[in-house]
Amino acid sequence: FGLTGKDHWTAGFQHFWLAAQRRGPARVPHGPYGDYCLELCAALNGRFGHLPRQVINYAYHLDASRYAVYLRGLSEGWGVQRIEGRIATVLQHAGGDIRALKLADGSEVEGDLFIDCTGFRSLLLGQALGVGFEDWSHWLPCDSAVAVQTASVGAPVPYTRSIAHPFGWQWRIPLQQRVGNGLVFSSAHLGDDEAKAFLLGHVQGEALTARRVLKFKPGQREVTWRRNVVAIGLASGFLEPLESTSIHLIQRGITRLMQCFPAGGIQQSDIDEYNRQVRDEIEHIRDFIVLHYHATNRRDAPLWRHCAEMAPPPSLAHRLQLFRDTARVFKAPHELFGENSWVQV
Incomplete structure (x- = not known):
């Protein structure tokens, strides 16, 4: 955009x-x-x-694996201690706060504040503290993805391609040494084996990696900070990769935590403000992604008919009605996507 x-x-x-x-x-x-x-x-x-x-x-097309290795080296160079192990038990104080993580080798990692980066499992916030999950799959029906890397064919183009299909959409991201490909699809409309075969039939160049199917549930934890646990990344929720917002939300979560950092002790007012800001941001991004599906003119497949006919979130319904009536788009200062992006979709 x-x-x-x-x-x-x-x-x-x-x-x-x-x-x-x-x-x-x-x-x-x-x-x-x-x-x-x-x-x-x-x-x-x-x-x-x-x-x-x-x-x-x-924006940049990044090799995510290399970027992760770079960030790890950078962090360890600044004094971050890396402890590798599998969490066996989450130990809690009598009041409910987490006291330590007991690893599979029997060692314990104690702390005053824990950042839950355990992915979709959300071991700390979701499982240990019991924070519920809001399922948004009725608005975002794609719940699976299959990815494969292929060899580059010709000079890379300076953009990402997002290609709609009857059961979802495909991405094609050119890098200097290879091309990242993937198919995001609804498991209610396409099986895993069919998805793998379809993707291989719609890529260019030799496949360099095995085809991996990833499962996810679009939605968000009811809160992302409870007691002394802050969830960042997949542990807090996930939308889908259509607008590649995961890295942005991770960075925003880190920045927001630093702004509300409990240097003088954890305060409920900090927790409430953090959760309010996270909720506001994620719902704006959710609405923008839902718009891609809901505004479709396609009626050639069950998935797209569902998306066109479904009732959107009330906040998105308000934006749509405003645009229908006046062609106006209003954007709050903190929103990620600008007015031009909304109008173009």
């Missing part, structure tokens, strides 16, 4: 473009909406530029 056209203080660019649509090209010459987006035009022409005072939006 990128900046589209030129706004005016009286209205957004979409208002002028829609007015031109109503009047017709004979009276007001104009092109498709995407013709006024520099990022889209550059991508379609295989171009990108590093310019002084650059206004073009961009």
Whole structure:
């Protein structure tokens, strides 16, 4: 997504473009909406530029495995002690706070504050402290993914491809040495073996890795901080990879924790504010991803018919009605996705 056209203080660019649509090209010459987006035009022409005072939006295609190794080395170089082991038991104080983690080798790791990064299992927040999970799969029906890396064929294009299919969508992310591919799908509409075969039939280049099927449940923990445990990453919840928001949410969780860090002791007011901010942010991102499905014009498959006909979250329904009535989009200062992104979807 990128900046589209030129706004005016009286209205957004979409208002002028829609007015031109109503009047017709004979009276007001104009092109498709995407013709006024520099990022889209550059991508379609295989171009990108590093310019002084650059206004073009961009993002990086990263090798996630190498990035994780880099961050681990960086952290250990700054004094972080890495203890490798499997959690066998979570030990709690009488009041409910976590006292220590007992590992499979019998050793204990004590602490005053614990960050739950145990993935979908959420061993600390979900299992030990009993924080419930809100299932959002009625809005986000894709619950499975299969991924494979392939050899590069030709020069990499400067963008990610997201390709819709009857039972989900496919990603294609070019890196310098290889291409990351995946199929996100609804298990109610496609089996695992069928998904593997379909993906291999829709990639370019030799497969370099085995096809792994990942299962997930879209949703969010009721709170992400309870007592002396803060969940970050998959332990707190997961949407789906359509907008690649996982790394952003991890970084925002870390930044937010530092801003609310309980240096003088854990305060309930800090916990409440942290949880409020997390909930606000994740629901805005959820609504934006749901919009990709709900705004579809496809009626050729059960998945897409469900998405078009389902009742969206009330917060998204409000945005949609506002846009239908006035073509206006309002964005809170802290929201991740800008007005241009909402309008383009």
